[in-house]
Amino acid sequence: MPAMSGFVDFDPERDIPSLRNRVIFITGGTAGLGRASVEALAKHEPAHIYFTGRNAQSGESLIADVKKSNPAVGMTFVKMDMASLTSVKKACDQFLHARLDILMCNAGIMDEPLAVSEDGFEIHFAVNHLAHAMITKRLLPIMLKTAEIPDSDVRLISLTSVGWQMHPKNGIAFDTLRSKQGNLTMLGFSLRYGQSKLSNILYAAEIARRYPSIKAVSVHPGVVATDLVNNLPTMRKALVYGTNWLMGISVMDENKGRLSQLWVAAGASRNELVNGAYYMPVGVLSNDKLDKTAKSEELARELWLYTEDVLSKVT
Numbered sequence: 001m002p003a004m005s006g007f008v009d010f011d012p013e014r015d016i017p018s019l020r021n022r023v024i025f026i027t028g029g030t031a032g033l034g035r036a037s038v039e040a041l042a043k044h045e046p047a048h049i050y051f052t053g054r055n056a057q058s059g060e061s062l063i064a065d066v067k068k069s070n071p072a073v074g075m076t077f078v079k080m081d082m083a084s085l086t087s088v089k090k091a092c093d094q095f096l097h098a099r100l101d102i103l104m105c106n107a108g109i110m111d112e113p114l115a116v117s118e119d120g121f122e123i124h125f126a127v128n129h130l131a132h133a134m135i136t137k138r139l140l141p142i143m144l145k146t147a148e149i150p151d152s153d154v155r156l157i158s159l160t161s162v163g164w165q166m167h168p169k170n171g172i173a174f175d176t177l178r179s180k181q182g183n184l185t186m187l188g189f190s191l192r193y194g195q196s197k198l199s200n201i202l203y204a205a206e207i208a209r210r211y212p213s214i215k216a217v218s219v220h221p222g223v224v225a226t227d228l229v230n231n232l233p234t235m236r237k238a239l240v241y242g243t244n245w246l247m248g249i250s251v252m253d254e255n256k257g258r259l260s261q262l263w264v265a266a267g268a269s270r271n272e273l274v275n276g277a278y279y280m281p282v283g284v285l286s287n288d289k290l291d292k293t294a295k296s297e298e299l300a301r302e303l304w305l306y307t308e309d310v311l312s313k314v315t
């Protein structure tokens with residue numbers, strides 16, 4: 001399973017080691033890549049998997065599916081609306097374990113109509129970044145304690161997208177984040193999605209710098225035919241497929257699409273994973289693909305401080 005510069009030959013069933021005693025938390029587990037990740041990780045018998053979403057029916061069906069083949073794995077569906085920081089904060093109280101080994105920040109939205117979250121923030125920034133920052137803040141003390149256990153291997157995975165390249169000129173338009181940011185579009189592309197996915201990269205890198213006992217990385221899964229992409233208007237879908245094709249990235253099914261996040265979460269050994277790095281499919285270390293903005297420690301720090309201020313005011 002060699003890594004680093006080229007593609008990794010990775011088969012989750014074959015290459016993920018036993019996850020016995022490990023506890024996992026995955027956001028957006030009710031569909032798409034999150035669901036595929038829950039199913040794959042459950043096969044390696046962790047002690048417990050928490051997963052989030054709004055769709056309780058999907059949550060129940062996933063638990064039933066996993067229990068059929070892996071009855072010993074504990075499962076908790078954590079219902080939360082990530083467009084409400086109060087909902088997210090409260091839902092985190094359902095986490096009851098004394099350890100957390102893998103936090104996969106996977107849930108996401110793309111190309112949503114102009115809107116603000118319940119807290120008044122641009123909707124992509126709110127769901128894709130702020131909600132994950134709240135979950136991370138709530139669970140970080142447990143993750144840091146887990147990292148003190150001998151032989152532990154605590155990881156935080158942030159799902160980003162090559163769409164991060166569509167970020168606004170200065171990266172994050174802090175001055176208008178508390179609005180719909182209707183001005184942030186260009187040739188039909190949503191700069192708002194790009195801004196939120198840039199935030200996912202910057203935040204993971206900042207966590208790695210602040211808490212080096214946790215391996216925190218960001219990962220682009222590739223273009224995967226999930227609802228996120230399938231539900232796009234035809235022209236927009238064509239643009240997503242076309243631009244990725246030009247970059248040599250072809251559309252994958254969920255079975256292939258899940259590989260990147262599973263590799264950084266549990267397939268790669270702790271030593272081969274570069275803390276704070278950005279990975280592309282599958283297991284390709286891709287910091288050289290980041291622009292000055294996505295590499296900026298100053299911007300990451302500004303985002304951290306901005307986010308801390310927002311989260312500290314949530315009741």
Ligand SMILES: NC(=O)c1ccc[n+]([C@@H]2O[C@H](COP(=O)([O-])OP(=O)(O)OC[C@H]3O[C@@H](n4cnc5c(N)ncnc54)[C@H](OP(=O)(O)O)[C@@H]3O)[C@@H](O)[C@H]2O)c1
Pocket residue numbers: 027028029030031032033034052053054055056058080081082083105106107108109110127159160161162220221222223224225226227228229
């Ligand atoms: N698919 C791709 O081609 C692609 C490419 C690049 C990056 N990504 C990234 O990969 C991640 C997963 O994407 P996917 O394709 O698997 O998406 P998906 O199939 O649309 O699934 C999205 C998940 O996020 C949850 N979610 C969305 N809005 C939510 C909200 N307001 N509150 C709570 N949960 C919410 C959904 O749960 P409920 O419906 O139950 O709420 C669902 O479980 C995203 O971060 C995305 O940006 C995907």
